[in-house]
Amino acid sequence: xxxxxxxxxxRPESLKDVQxxxxxxxxxxxxxxxxxxxxxxxxxxxxxxxxxSVGCSVFLYGYFDIDVIEAPHGRAPAVATGAxxxxxxxxxxxxxGDGDLAAIxxxxxxxxxxxxxxxxxxxxxxxTYGMTxxxxxxxxxxxxxxxxxxxxxxxxxxxxxxxxxxxxSGLEGVAYSARVAVDTPKHVLQAAxxxxxxxxxxxxxxGFAFVEVLAACPTNWGMSPLQANERVGxxxxxxxxxxxxxx
Amino acid sequence: MTxxxxxxGNEAVAMGALEAGCRYYFGYPITPQSDIPEYISRExxxxxxxxxxxxxxxxxxxxxLGASACGARAMTSSxxxxxxxxxEGVSYMAGSECPGLIVNICRSGPGLGGIDASQADYFQATxxxxxxxxxxxxxxxxxxxxxxxxxxxxxxxxxRYRVPAMILADAVIGQMKEALQPHPYTAPADLEPxxxxxxxxxxxxxxxxxxxxxxGDGELEAHNNKLHAKYAVMQEKEVRxxxxxxxxxxxxxxxxxxxxxxxKTAVRLAREEGMKVGLLRPISLFPFPKAAYRQAxxxxxxxxxxxxNNGQMVDDVRLAVPGIxxxxxxxxxxxxxxxxxxxxxAQIRSRYEA
Ligand SMILES: Cc1ncc(C[n+]2csc(CCOP(=O)(O)OP(=O)(O)O)c2C)c(N)n1
Ligand code: SF4
Numbered sequence: 212x213x214x215x216x217x218x219x220x221x222r223p224e225s226l227k228d229v230q231x232x233x234x235x236x237x238x239x240x241x242x243x244x245x246x247x248x249x250x251x252x253x254x255x256x257x258x259x260x261x262x263x264s265v266g267c268s269v270f271l272y273g274y275f276d277i278d279v280i281e282a283p284h285g286r287a288p289a290v291a292t293g294a295x296x297x298x299x300x301x302x303x304x305x306x307x308g309d310g311d312l313a314a315i316x317x318x319x320x321x322x323x324x325x326x327x328x329x330x331x332x333x334x335x336x337x338x339t340y341g342m343t344x345x346x347x348x349x350x351x352x353x354x355x356x357x358x359x360x361x362x363x364x365x366x367x368x369x370x371x372x373x374x375x376x377x378x379x380s381g382l383e384g385v386a387y388s389a390r391v392a393v394d395t396p397k398h399v400l401q402a403a404x405x406x407x408x409x410x411x412x413x414x415x416x417x418g419f420a421f422v423e424v425l426a427a428c429p430t431n432w433g434m435s436p437l438q439a440n441e442r443v444g445x446x447x448x449x450x451x452x453x454x455x456x457x458x
Numbered sequence: 459m460t461x462x463x464x465x466x467g468n469e470a471v472a473m474g475a476l477e478a479g480c481r482y483y484f485g486y487p488i489t490p491q492s493d494i495p496e497y498i499s500r501e502x503x504x505x506x507x508x509x510x511x512x513x514x515x516x517x518x519x520x521x522x523l524g525a526s527a528c529g530a531r532a533m534t535s536s537x538x539x540x541x542x543x544x545x546e547g548v549s550y551m552a553g554s555e556c557p558g559l560i561v562n563i564c565r566s567g568p569g570l571g572g573i574d575a576s577q578a579d580y581f582q583a584t585x586x587x588x589x590x591x592x593x594x595x596x597x598x599x600x601x602x603x604x605x606x607x608x609x610x611x612x613x614x615x616x617x618r619y620r621v622p623a624m625i626l627a628d629a630v631i632g633q634m635k636e637a638l639q640p641h642p643y644t645a646p647a648d649l650e651p652x653x654x655x656x657x658x659x660x661x662x663x664x665x666x667x668x669x670x671x672x673x674g675d676g677e678l679e680a681h682n683n684k685l686h687a688k689y690a691v692m693q694e695k696e697v698r699x700x701x702x703x704x705x706x707x708x709x710x711x712x713x714x715x716x717x718x719x720x721x722k723t724a725v726r727l728a729r730e731e732g733m734k735v736g737l738l739r740p741i742s743l744f745p746f747p748k749a750a751y752r753q754a755x756x757x758x759x760x761x762x763x764x765x766x767n768n769g770q771m772v773d774d775v776r777l778a779v780p781g782i783x784x785x786x787x788x789x790x791x792x793x794x795x796x797x798x799x800x801x802x803x804a805q806i807r808s809r810y811e812a
Pocket of ligand 2: 232233
């Protein structure tokens with residue numbers, strides 16, 4: 212009897228065969244993979260334009276084998292708008308952290324969404340500013356200590372975590388808005404499906420599509436990868452409920 | 459020959475841009491430049507282009523960055539406070555070598571200042587404006603016709619060098635109406651296709667990356683040196699200026715844009731009084747016509763610089779001609795009052811006799 216070997220797992224074509232700079236347990240890596248799988252699924256790698264933001268995901272072009280434009284901090288949705296207007300037939304996505312999208316870039320994301328730009332936005336919410344060393348983000352949880360909230364986030368002074376997936380779903384121009392996590396195999400499968408849908412929305416010409424990914428940043432949370440992964444389920448998901456908010 | 463038109467300077471910029479093949483405009487309203495987006499929002503859709511009234515000047519310049527990275531001829535326009543907001547984006551465009559046109563119909567500042575014509579953004583325009591030690595091409599029209607012609611030139615230079623370009627004018631040049639002779643645009647034969655950009659419906663080969671981040675050992679230094687080598691080439695090849703009655707001039711008046719118009723009248727009046735006075739008007743503010751000043755002052759002639767501010771371009775003039783006496787007369791605009799030719803003439807007289 213001969214056994215045929217079947218390949219059941221391989222690197223998505225849209226990802227380059229390189230090592231990432233992400234810390235151990237960082238969920239940017241998982242999220243990159245899911246985005247790459249979605250591009251593979253639709254066979255759009257050679258058409259897609261990625262717009263990189265400023266944060267730990269700035270090296271988008273280093274990991275995705277696609278055309279990339281690098282945007283200033285927070286401005287990826289505006290850069291993507293300019294690109295999409297020039298290339299209405301090419302899929303365009305932005306990949307942004309929570310400091311980038313929900314603090315400095317709030318204006319750009321709201322207005323790109325409100326114009327119903329045909330873009331897919333991947334929003335990585337790790338409740339902190341990863342790249343600059345773990346300062347408070349707009350998504351930082353109440354009471355969470357960060358390098359700029361050493362006594363914990365005091366909501367009476369620093370406000371409350373912004374729930375972007377819910378907020379954007381209220382805008383007419385938004386065709387699809389959802390929140391996912393990548394902390395368990397089940398959630399990863401759900402996330403894969405949701406990210407595919409967010410690209411499908413754009414490919415169908417339906418309008419703006421938004422996916423918020425709850426992600427661990429073990430380094431700046433001061434946790435082991437395992438502890439950080441558990442925090443996503445124990446603390447983040449109860450505050451930032453998973454689900455499809457629109458579309 | 460198309461027939462002559464009687465239009466505003468701002469409209470001439472818009473017409474020149476569309477004629478030069480600009481099909482993407484991104485902007486935010488601000489006086490005294492709103493005629494530009496108004497004209498373009500009306501005419502661009504007819505040409506199949508895209509007009510976006512953005513949520514801010516910050517968004518506008520970043521939309522321009524995105525469109526430019528995709529190989530399009532694209533522009534934004536604003537006035538001083540809005541141009542300040544754009545500076546981070548201009549720096550990114552300079553760093554990622556994205557061409558594109560930025561029009562500044564300058565008003566007075568600092569802060570909200572006023573809406574009078576002003577030349578107080580000279581430093582910001584010519585010295586980089588944003589962070590990181592770069593330059594952009596800066597052209598300064600002095601007539602409605604030049605608003606049209608130099609807009610076309612700005613696109614060509616910007617594309618050729620992959621350096622953002624600015625039209626720097628003010629409320630006088632933007633708002634006044636003059637005769638304009640429109641003419642068809644022809645792209646310079648040697649303009650290369652933008653193979654560096656994300657052109658086409660997809661990838662033909664290698665991944666294209668438009669970025670300004672350089673972290674590898676020595677990469678950023680090499681990148682900066684490359685940018686500055688381009689500026690040096692532009693300094694050799696792309697300087698533009700106008701001279702009036704310089705040949706026998708004992709005193710050289712210099713001014714740009716709206717102020718140069720007043721200065722030109724003052725120089726004519728001075729000539730009528732028998733004074734040997736000439737005018738040197740920089741048209742390109744970056745690259746600055748340093749050699750023209752050296753040429754004009756070979757016999758040690760004095761220079762008198764007029765500006766609509768407290769003195770900015772005069773610094774560049776002084777740097778261009780070490781050892782030459784360079785006087786300055788100017789004032790920041792106030793309550794709609796521009797200097798008169800007689801006011802400049804009085805200055806010329808006092809320096810000429812001195
Ligand atoms: C205009 C500007 N302000 C500040 C910074 C510094 N900065 C770089 S990344 C960053 C925050 C990144 O955090 P986030 O967007 O949450 O992404 P992460 O690194 O967590 O993935 C900041 C503040 C910058 N590059 N530009
Ligand atoms: S700092 Fe945080 S977000 Fe950045 S790579 Fe490390 S784990 Fe990931």
